[in-house]
Amino acid sequence: MTKKLIRGLIPVIALIFLYAPILILAVYSFTDATQIGAIRGFTLKNYVTLFTTEELRNMILGTILLALASALLATLFGTLGAIGAFYSRKRVSSAVSTVNQIPVINADVVTGFSLCILLVVVLGISKDTYLPLLFGHVTLSAPFVYLSVMPKLKQMDSSLYEAALDLGATPASALFRVVIPQIFSGMVSGFSLAVTLSLDDYFIATYTKPATFDTISTYVVNATKGSQTAIKTALWALSTLIFVIVILIVLGLNLRARRADRSDLRKEAGR
């Protein structure tokens, strides 16, 4: 009896540890409390502040733009790298794979700091051009795109590309009409990973961002240190929103995957 109880309790406790903090934050984001403690009344004030304060709005917009732009570039470079390595000789290919792993495992602090030294100190590119920040995030996420595209290439029948050439396609047309469609799902998951990595990043951004610009991470770290309570509580609202969006995306992806499974099953049955 007690065994059964414990077995049931452990997952509940685990879930509480995982979700209680964000739930507390979510509840407080709808209150007028200035710190976690007694709740006096419920209000949407924090959400209003979040969307009406220009500083906050620009910061959010800037972060999203940075995430999309760096993810796009990372997807381009990561995919090109994977295709290049895949069609290279074995020795070149395994060398590229090894080199690709280093930034994945390496600490972000080191990547950010060394990028800052290379781009800003050695090459003299001003942080205000946003280029060091963009490069930084592309460097951060391109290896992950490579890693999510490579397995798709390996799954692909290697004679597909030759078949396209054989049927009269130019190498470029064979790449776009035959190879890219085969690895597209890998590119999409690489792109989503790149967006998440860019949104998450703190270290590379602190070393490479212009002084007047903040991403959500750098802003939150600074704001929680300060004493501006209106902004601080607005960030509770921001956290809640991000959490809700993430949940929606995960649900959406799962639903789509389930639907794809089902249509596969239907196809199998239709044989």
Next chain:
Amino acid sequence: MANSENIIELKHISRTFEDGFAAVSDFNLEVKRGEFVTFLGPSGCGKTTTLRMIAGFDMPTEGDILLDGKDISKLPPNERPINTVFQRYALFPHMNIYDNIAFGLKQKKTPKEEIRKKVKKVLELVDLEGFEKRSVSTLSGGQQQRVAIARALVNEPEILLLDEPLGALDLKMRKEMQIELKAMHDELGITFIYVTHDQEEALTMSDKIVVMSEGRIQQIGTPEDIYNEPQNAFVADFIGESNIFNGIMTGALEARFAGGHFKCVDDVAEGTQITAVVRPEDIEIVKPGEGQIRGRVISVIFKGIHYEITVQSGRYEVVIQSTKSAKVGDEVGMKVEPDGIHIMIAEDHTNIFPVDMNRSHRLEFNGKELWTSLTQIIKGSRRNENGELLDENGEVIDPEKIHISAAIEPQDIQMTDDIDDEKVLVEGTISNLIYKGDHYSYVLNTDLGQDFIVDDEYLWNMGDRVGLILPADKMRFSVKK
């Protein structure tokens, strides 16, 4: 002016990879318009590499490929009027059947209406009417193969290349597709070049068979030629079942092999070393004392339409196919009619390889010294007090400037699996073996790139790594200056 009858000519084609492996060496072939040509050989014999060079996926390191008399060996695959049916179909999984077949025509910017008509027609040809909208994953292997053939044929290529297209199908489907492919070939009049390792498939379908081994053509001929008149022991062994014996001509139309005297129909000069091929179905079991040779039955296996009977005759093993059974242990006689014997002049299997003279003026091979007297090999030479070798004029011989080659017979080489044995001169991997009645003939590839032919009475396996013992006293040396 090239012969206009020939649609494609391969001239002295060689393909050597970066690591020095020669996949194809000096390949010469002429294919007539509308012919069904098959490249036949064991895996790794270079047949697929040759096909890939015709398609344009691989470039020959030497030689020309002439299509209608023009060299196309540097042309990329998309500019050749040649289409390929791939081993694993290589259909585009993200397109439906219609788009797969229309792919080639769309690349050529064919008008939409014409594409629609052509796709419909070619689907009828491969018996898949109404399959346009289906996706690739809903088709069976046989249907996918038909789509792959349709996708190639719709472009109306001058040559259709087929790379073991039936390899992934089950036996029954394979037999059906063989007949259908042959019918399609006869109907369309397109030149087919077909690659297979299945000799039955090759014999059934082809007008002309090219038998390949280790990157070289062994024989080109019609299926009947290849089966009845194999040019060498490899072809005889690879095509159908054979008894292969080494022997000698003892008179006009008379040969001695397998411990017996036989009359034959091939006119070869008396005293010539020969290889005799006797098909198992051409040997008749008779009473002991009759026929040319006798022996004791050592095994009988029922094979459905015949019995496979193995007879030990002296040192030789003879395989016989007969509709009449025999009992294990029986003494029997064996009779072969003259036209059941195919005589080939024995290939000279003497191994010839270069040996080096090292700085201390000793002969060595593969970095190991050979215990032999150099003063006997190089006429008029002698050693001075420092052990240096002087030529007839008394000058010290420069090891760099003298070339010595050694020759050794296959039966004088010993194989051992103890590679660390100090007598082992070089290591090799067995890449081919042929049973010759009382011994096996092996081909060994060494890391030096030198192949050795070794005769041994014991059975080793393909791919075995063995050490070769080459006794220096069995070598004959010759000097080139």
